[in-house]
Amino acid sequence: MKPSLPQGTRDFGPETVRRRNYIFQTIRSIFELYGFQPLETPAFENIETLLGKYGDEGDKLIFKILNNGLDNPSKHELITTEFGKVLEGKTTRVISERALRYDLTIPFARYVAMNHGKLTFPYKRYQMQPVWRADRPQRGRYREFYQCDADVVGSYSSISDAEFAQIYLEVFVCLGIDIKLKINSRKILNALAQVANAPDKFQVITVAIDKLDKIGIEKVMEELSQKGISTQGLEIIKRFLTLVGSNDKKISQLNSLFVNNEEGKAGIRELVYILQYLDSNQIEVDVTLARGLNYYTGIIYEVKATGVAIGSIGGGGRYDDLTGLFDVPSVPGVGISFGVDRIYDVMMELDLFPKDLEVSTRALFFNLGDSEAKFAFPYMQLLRKNGISCEFYHEQAKLDKQFRYAERKNIPYVVIIGSQEIQENSCLVKQLQTGDQEKVALDGLVNYFTIKT
RNA sequence: GUGGUUGUAGCUCAGUUGGUUAGAGCAUCAGAUUGUGAUUCUGAGGGUCGUGGGUUCGAGCCCCAUCAUCCACCCCA
Numbered sequence: 001m002k003p004s005l006p007q008g009t010r011d012f013g014p015e016t017v018r019r020r021n022y023i024f025q026t027i028r029s030i031f032e033l034y035g036f037q038p039l040e041t042p043a044f045e046n047i048e049t050l051l052g053k054y055g056d057e058g059d060k061l062i063f064k065i066l067n068n069g070l071d072n073p074s075k076h077e078l079i080t081t082e083f084g085k086v087l088e089g090k091t092t093r094v095i096s097e098r099a100l101r102y103d104l105t106i107p108f109a110r111y112v113a114m115n116h117g118k119l120t121f122p123y124k125r126y127q128m129q130p131v132w133r134a135d136r137p138q139r140g141r142y143r144e145f146y147q148c149d150a151d152v153v154g155s156y157s158s159i160s161d162a163e164f165a166q167i168y169l170e171v172f173v174c175l176g177i178d179i180k181l182k183i184n185s186r187k188i189l190n191a192l193a194q195v196a197n198a199p200d201k202f203q204v205i206t207v208a209i210d211k212l213d214k215i216g217i218e219k220v221m222e223e224l225s226q227k228g229i230s231t232q233g234l235e236i237i238k239r240f241l242t243l244v245g246s247n248d249k250k251i252s253q254l255n256s257l258f259v260n261n262e263e264g265k266a267g268i269r270e271l272v273y274i275l276q277y278l279d280s281n282q283i284e285v286d287v288t289l290a291r292g293l294n295y296y297t298g299i300i301y302e303v304k305a306t307g308v309a310i311g312s313i314g315g316g317g318r319y320d321d322l323t324g325l326f327d328v329p330s331v332p333g334v335g336i337s338f339g340v341d342r343i344y345d346v347m348m349e350l351d352l353f354p355k356d357l358e359v360s361t362r363a364l365f366f367n368l369g370d371s372e373a374k375f376a377f378p379y380m381q382l383l384r385k386n387g388i389s390c391e392f393y394h395e396q397a398k399l400d401k402q403f404r405y406a407e408r409k410n411i412p413y414v415v416i417i418g419s420q421e422i423q424e425n426s427c428l429v430k431q432l433q434t435g436d437q438e439k440v441a442l443d444g445l446v447n448y449f450t451i452k453t
Numbered sequence: 454g455u456g457g458u459u460g461u462a463g464c465u466c467a468g469u470u471g472g473u474u475a476g477a478g479c480a481u482c483a484g485a486u487u488g489u490g491a492u493u494c495u496g497a498g499g500g501u502c503g504u505g506g507g508u509u510c511g512a513g514c515c516c517c518a519u520c521a522u523c524c525a526c527c528c529c530a
Contacts, residue, residue, distance in 0.1 A: 007521075057528055060454070103530090131530085136454080138524060147530065207528095291529090303530095312530065339530030368488075403490030418488065432490075 008135070008143025018357045019347070020146075023340050024128055026174050027148045031126040034167060036150050039125040041107040047091065047099040053106045053325065055294050061133045063100040064091055100132040104149040105295075105322070105335060112153055112333075113326035121154025121331075128340075140310040140342050151335030153322070158270060161299045161318060162277035164336045168303055168314060169282055171338065176352045178306045179313070181282065184289040185271055186296050186317070188254065191264030192240055195257065196233035205229070206290035209241060213288070217241055240287060247275055247285045254287070270299050270318075295319045301336055305346045313342045360389060362449065363413040363429075364406040367393040376417040379427070379442055388449045390415075406432060413449075417442075 005011065012020065050062055070079055075094075082094040101107055104127045112119065128148040137143055150167065152160045165181060172179045193202040204227045208220050220241070221234055229237070240257065243250045251268060258264025271285055291300045298318030305313055316336030323331040347353055365380050367373055373392065380390045391411070393402045406414050416428040427445065430437035440448050 004521075055528095057454095061528080133529080135529075136527095137522090141529075145530065310530095315530065337530065342530055366488090398487080399489050400486090401490090405490095407490060414490090416488075420488085428489090430489075435490090437489085 006143070008137035008141075010142070010144075014360075015357075016344075018360075019353050020340065020344060022353065022357055023175065023343055023347070024146075024148070027171055027338055027340075028126070028128065030167060030171050030174065031148075031150050034124075034150075034163060036124045036126040039108065039111065039127045040129060041101070041104075041111060041127070043130070044098045044100050045107055045110065047093070047097055049110050050099050050102055050106060051091065053295070054102060058102065061135055062102050063132045063134050064096040065098040065100065067094070067096055067098075070095070101129070102133060103131050104129060104147050104337070105151070106325075108149070108151060108335075109322040110326055112331060113323040113328040116323065116328050116331060119154075122152050122157075122160075123154055124150070124152045126150040140345055142341055145342075146340040148338040148340060149316075149335055151333050153331050153333035156320075156332050158273040158299075160334050161270065162274045164301065164316065164334060165274055165278055165283060168301065168336060169278070172303070175343065175347065177313075177343070177346055177350070180284060180304050180306055182284050182286040182289050182302045182304070183271060183274060183299060184286055185267035185299050187263050187267030187270065187298060188258075188287060189267075189290060191258050191261045191267060192237065194263065195261055196229065196236045198229050198233050201227065201229060203294075205237065209237070209288045210290035212241060243287055247271075247280050247283070250285045250287065251275075267298075274299065291315060291317060295322055295325075297321070299334065308346045308349055310342050310345055312339070313346060314338045361391050361409060361411045362388050363390045363415050364402070364409075364411045365390060365392045366399065366402050366414060366416045367396045368416070368418045369396050372418055372422065375422050376415075376427075379417070379445055380415075382446055383449060386446050386450065388446075403432075413452075415445075 044065060047062075047064060051059055054062075069075075072079075079094060082092045085092050086095055108125065108127065112123065126149060128146060130144055130146050132144050135141055135143060150164070165183065168179075168181050189206050190199075190202060193199050193205050196205070198205065205224065208223045208227070211223075212220055217238070221238060224237060225231075225234060236257075243253050245253075251272060254264070254268050258268065275283065275285075286302075289300060289302055291302065296317035297320040300317035301315060302312045303314035304311075314337060316334070318332070318334040320332040321330060322333055323329070363380075363383065365376055373396075377392065380392055383390050393405065403414065405411075412432060414430045414432060416430065421427050424439075425442050426439050427442055428437055429440050429445075429448065
């Protein structure tokens with residue numbers, strides 16, 4: 001058969017894996033630095049754990065796993081009727097009782113709800129695992145991709161909100177990516193819906209204003225008016241959308257807009273709190289930032305790489321009652337997520353990966369025949385024992401072939417031990433990049449490479 | 454899920470109004486060079502033209518379906 005990959009998935013070759021690991025390690029070390037602890041959860045969950053948590057759109061994008069044993073003759077009738085429901089767009093347990101993880105937050109909430117008696121709060125965990133979405137793939141969008149999440153649960157303190165902003169900035173400085181970190185509060189968006197006299201149209205309003213930078217203010221107003229927002233409401237939303245200037249300026253304008261709205265004022269306090277911990281040029285208050293996931297209740301974050309059109313490379317926010325979905329009330333939390341695959345694409349486009357990531361083998365031993373190989377082999381093993389990674393060329397071949405192998409694998413040194421060298425108890429070490437070569441005594445070989453490293 | 458784009462050698466791509474045996478560059482392999490690699494020269498291998506149907510005397514080219522790809526929308530990391 002002809003080999004192929006499922007839509008939206010990829011294989012990762014050695015260079016790619018090394019570069020991806022570089023991103024993972026950078027993020028992990030900073031998570032650890034801030035006191036987060038690792039957690040891993042299964043690739044698939046009971047389907048009801050996931051359904052209904054991400055909105056209607058999210059439910060459609062969840063990969064459902066077909067149950068085994070659907071061909072069991074004794075269940076034939078039941079399964080046929082249940083499958084009729086699937087055709088109507090409903091998923092039933094008889095057909096599917098498991099689904100692939102859609103993000104890391106809901107499985108985490110499930111874990112916290114199951115273990116809330118045992119955990120020490122505030123509980124800080126990080127998680128770096130793949131998630132799956134049945135989306136249509138395109139640039140920066142995959143059906144299998146990794147998220148790196150960090151969350152704090154069990155505390156209402158805004159200190160965590162500020163720390164997460166700090167983590168975002170720190171990670172992207174380490175990776176060398178120039179970003180814009182945007183913040184907003186769901187409370188402010190709620191308040192907007194209230195003062196615009198459309199408290200029930202919160203969803204409609206956020207979806208529309210989220211598109212502002214894409215379709216422009218006229219089209220946004222058009223969409224809102226079609227969705228039944230009053231002229232008076234439109235006027236207020238328009239004023240809201242045209243907030244400009246520095247963070248301080250925006251805050252004072254918001255203050256005047258929400259003088260009589262408690263929720264709005266609470267949202268402003270959340271923003272002000274974070275801003276006092278950060279330089280104003282690192283972070284931008286963006287009142288049009290909405291974010292789709294509907295469990296957020298407070299601060300929300302989004303990270304975009306400047307100069308690369310790829311969507312957001314990170315996002316997160318505060319949710320005051322995530323575990324309530326699993327019958328454990330009042331465990332608030334806040335968290336952020338990094339999209340590793342998009343970060344990778346950005347770094348490739350901007351050529352930001354360190355060049356030495358691809359070096360693995362330090363030295364290639366040439367194969368000059370059976371007896372020479374037998375003589376040289378123990379010296380290679382000695383290098384390996386000292387932590388220097390080496391390879392022996394697999395067969396006797398023309399030198400130029402062995403050289404080219406070293407070149408293609410980016411091996412910096414070549415060690416040649418032939419009959420001449422055996423007699424002298426030495427070897428030739430050639431550095432490929434410079435072309436320099438020198439004679440090295442065999443008992444000084446380990447030392448030679450230790451110094452070079 | 455909706456709309457569009459593209460699919461020819463390992464890679465990047467040519468291929469005329471439908472006409473005999475489908476080409477190039479790069480890469481690979483072999484030789485010029487039996488202990489010195491990015492140069493040069495010579496030669497070789499490699500394709501059921503994404504897949505399956507259809508129209509035609511004849512299809513890489515036209516039609517239909519299907520799969521994959523990239524893009525836009527929706528949504529999102």
